[in-house]
Amino acid sequence: MFDWNDLRFFLAVAETGSTLGAGKILKVSQTTAARRITALERDLGLSLFERSPAGYALTPVGEALLERARAVDVAAADFAERAASQARDISGTVKLTTLDLYAETVLPPILNRLRADYPAIRIEIDTSQERRDLAAGVADIAIRNSKEPKGAGLIGRRIADDPWCVYCSRAYAEANGVPLDAGELANHVFIGGGGENFWPIYRDWLRENDLEDAVAMHHATATGILSAVRAGGGLAVMPSFFADRDPDLIRCLPPRRGDGSGLWLLTHERLRDVPRIRAVLDFLAKELKRLALQAA
Known part of the structure; x- marks a missing residue:
């Protein structure tokens, strides 16, 4: 040659x-x-x-x-x-998978701005309770709460810390007070559930604090938990990145020691140079990091 x-x-x-x-x-x-x-x-x-x-x-x-x-x-x-x-040619469909909590709280205004900048990109949001396999092509991008994401060929960016904390609503706090330490939690009820991407972490937290019996209501989705907490139904353990930005919620206790959970933006290595995927990744990273800095 x-x-x-x-x-x-x-x-x-x-x-x-x-x-x-x-x-x-x-x-x-x-x-x-x-x-x-x-x-x-x-x-x-x-x-x-x-x-x-x-x-x-x-x-x-x-x-x-x-x-x-x-x-x-x-x-x-x-x-x-x-x-x-x-x-x-930055156009086409991008499939985004994430928790319903993120999709319905912090993401809508961000996706509105994405639409304004990239009108030829269509976002499909998947809030399935099953964790989507990016390697299998079920989704293109994932926004996940994780200590260290694992999966063949996954590449990603840790956007911000996202530890799990106990929250109640302002209305609940006025009626029942805010627990100030772990010892007071037994005097309050919890709203449990959230699906298989949410409940295992939440349940582990309850078990560590011997509070499984404190769950008075169980929702199938994380947004169901959020609705019940906002309505004053009880406490819940939730990721802090979205919950700290919810004006209806009050953080009751600091994160448990050693909670290294973070908010991650992930894709598969074969997709990182696809123009529409790269555009959405960069946009989401910029907007989510900006949101994280606002509360810093």
Whole structure:
């Protein structure tokens, strides 16, 4: 095989009749142009030019290959233009999977701004209770609460700390008071549930504090828990990134020691350079980090 770039030198020398002229076209020295022609002839095992004091003249073999080289040059230019067009084409569908809590609290205004900046992108939001497999292509991007996301080929950014804390509503606090330490929690009721992406972490927290029996109501979704807490039905353990920004909620206790949970923005490595995926990832990262800094 030969260096494809050397075809540019072959065409330039054929057009100008000299390595000096080719060097000017390609913005390299005459020496470089001559060296590339020699390398191409060596790699092909053919003599493409006859050298003389008057310059370079195509040999019969060179003449026979000239049109083929031009066709390769046209094809390469077309390939580059099509690739550039794909890079500019920020449109299509992006499937975003996340907890229903994030989808219905912090995300709506962010997605409104995304729509304004990228009107050709359509976002499909999946708040399924099942964790979607990005490697299988079920979703393109995930926003997750996790200590350290795991999965084949996952790449991501930790946006902010997102520890789990106990919350109540302002109305509940006025009627029942706010528990100020773990010892007071047994005097209050909890709203449990939230689905398989939510309840296991919540349940572990309750077990560690011997509070499983304090659950008075169980919701199938995390937004169901949120609605019940806002209505004054009891306390709940929830991710702090969204809950701290809810004006109806009061954080009762600080995070448990060693809670390294964070808000993560994830995709699969095969998607990171897809223009529409990259655009949405960068936009969400910027907006979520801005939101995190506002509360810092």
